[in-house]
Amino acid sequence: MVVLKGVPALLSPELLYALARMGHGDEIVLADANFPTSSLCQCGPTEIRADGLGIPQLLEAVLKLLPLDTYVESPAAVMELVPNDQARGLQTPVWRRYEYLLHEAGCTKSLEKVERFAFYERARKAFAVVATGETALYGNIILKKGVLAPDDLL
Numbered sequence: 001m002v003v004l005k006g007v008p009a010l011l012s013p014e015l016l017y018a019l020a021r022m023g024h025g026d027e028i029v030l031a032d033a034n035f036p037t038s039s040l041c042q043c044g045p046t047e048i049r050a051d052g053l054g055i056p057q058l059l060e061a062v063l064k065l066l067p068l069d070t071y072v073e074s075p076a077a078v079m080e081l082v083p084n085d086q087a088r089g090l091q092t093p094v095w096r097r098y099e100y101l102l103h104e105a106g107c108t109k110s111l112e113k114v115e116r117f118a119f120y121e122r123a124r125k126a127f128a129v130v131a132t133g134e135t136a137l138y139g140n141i142i143l144k145k146g147v148l149a150p151d152d153l154l
Helices: 013-021 037-041 055-062 083-087 093-104 116-124
Strands: 027-031 046-050 076-079 112-114 128-132 141-144
Touching: 013 046, 013 128, 027 055, 027 116, 037 046, 037 116, 037 128, 055 093, 055 128, 055 141, 076 093, 076 116, 112 116, 116 141
Parallel strands: 027 128, 046 128, 076 112
Antiparallel strands: 027 141, 076 141
16 A cells, blocks of 8 residues: 555555556556466566455556556457357446546547457556456456656646
């Protein structure tokens, strides 16, 4: 836990450090409890633990600090349902919460849906993967960092 003015207390020092080190276009994955974070991070992105936290509460905190990329079609992506889950009509209510939080943070673009294995490949190239306690199916989300204008730095 970090105790600083204006910084959400649930953001760990490791996560704050990763957010600060990321550059424009870098991506961070907020991964649900089923995501293969440890195996994916063995030879790739930094693994950050946020066990016990749900992604919506973590996303809300991250969006207070992380500018989203405005130069891309969508700065936020989720894993598309596999055909079997689509066929049986599986619902993903957590996505509506993500869209609400993104909208509150000023993002007017829709969530990008990425095929499962393409999502894993994209995650392998991410700056960091945050392992959470999120139990919602298809709860993973990738965020692409944007830029801050000089006036935003004051």
